[in-house]
Amino acid sequence: MKNNRDNFAAMIGRFKGDGPYLHDGDRVMIDAASGTFNLPFGYTHPRLINKLKEQIERCAHLSSAYTKPMAENILLQLQPYLPTGINRIWLRDVSGSGAVEGAIRMAQKYTGRSGVISLFASHHGQSLATATISGNAFRLANFSTHIEGSFKIPTPGSVLAGAADADGATANVIDELEDFFCYGSSGNVACLIMEPIQGNGGNVVLPVGFYRQIREFCTRHDIVLIADEVQTGFGRTGTFFASTGYANALEPDIIVFAKGAGGVGIPTGGILMKEKLDVLAAYEHSNTSGANPLSLTALHETIAIIEDERLLENVQHHEAYLRDALLDLQEKHPLISGVRGLGYMFGFDTPSPAIAAQAIDLAAQQGLIIRGSRYGKGSAIKVRPPLTCTRPHLDDIIQKLDRTFTELERADHPLQEAI
Ligand SMILES: Cc1ncc(COP(=O)(O)O)c(C=O)c1O
Structure with a gap:
């Protein structure tokens, strides 16, 4: 027993x-992945940690x-940042x-309808209901549940493929969405949920026109629009x-946050919504x-630190860099393509999931943490430093990425045989 305790320690x-x-x-x-995309200040932040210590001594x-x-x-603190x-x-x-799940319940109770529209390659969570509405079928292979009236729509194809005609693809998806809704559903739809930028799906940045058309679709059919901002x-x-x-x-009716x-x-996690919901x-x-x-302490202090340390400005300032x-x-x-992103939320493609996995391993050996997509089934890699990172941190990340891919592309690297 003592051994076990020592081992744990x-x-x-x-x-x-x-x-960071x-x-x-x-x-x-x-x-460069901010933990599981949940560490905007990195692993430690003295001001926040002190507040947490003070609180845990009072009560948890x-x-x-x-x-x-x-x-x-906290709502008052957040109000200036809400649509x-x-x-x-x-x-x-x-x-x-x-x-x-709470947001879906709100939409269901408010509309008196049941179904959820969601996107291919989306990720909305781990519970039965949220895994069911997420757009990755492999996660459901061994489980079954169904929310009556739900269906999934393609994420604009050219965007997933990182290709050019995003507006054309968007128009097609919206036409198909109308068709699915009119001919392929019972009309029993309570809400449409989407991530503004698909995180787990591979840092998929959607065209602005898509948001507008989704908003119009939801208004047309009186469907509650949920922005899943757990990552964004x-x-x-x-x-x-x-x-x-x-x-x-998007002009969402509900915003979900966590991470x-x-x-x-x-x-922590929460739901922000219109009064009617x-x-x-x-x-x-x-x-x-x-x-x-x-x-509560973490939430309150996180918002205050983002303001006091002008972290939004920091991210805006370094985004282009x-x-x-x-x-x-x-x-x-040659193994990097499709660089895309906003703020400190970037991603790029590698030729295959196997190469992405190799890159992640090699990067760790270089002293760099990066993460892949779709639970290792995607070929994208994400670069999302803590919001506190400044130029020297970004340079460190870029140099280590450079070394990682130089190593991967070496003619005698074992992976070259597989490419
Ligand atoms: C967009 C999005 N929604 C919901 C979730 C689920 O959050 P959690 O893992 O905190 O339950 C995640 C987690 O990765 C996510 O990325």
């Missing part, structure tokens, strides 16, 4: 964060009977999956939410640890 004690850096024993890596749990005013306080008309919060989740929220794309920046044409909202990885009774969607004092540096790598390396 050694296992977890091996890791230590320091801003992760120490794994003697190895130091810069994390309060029942929801006490926390509602604090949730309202017009979104003025309510539901803060009873500790994960993105939970918050997405809290500054990732250079505005607080993508729905008030690049994707403002980065906890600053240094404290689990504030329809749930507490017993219809709640979790024991939703809005616990640690996640990061994009140009990645485009330079694309020029130099």
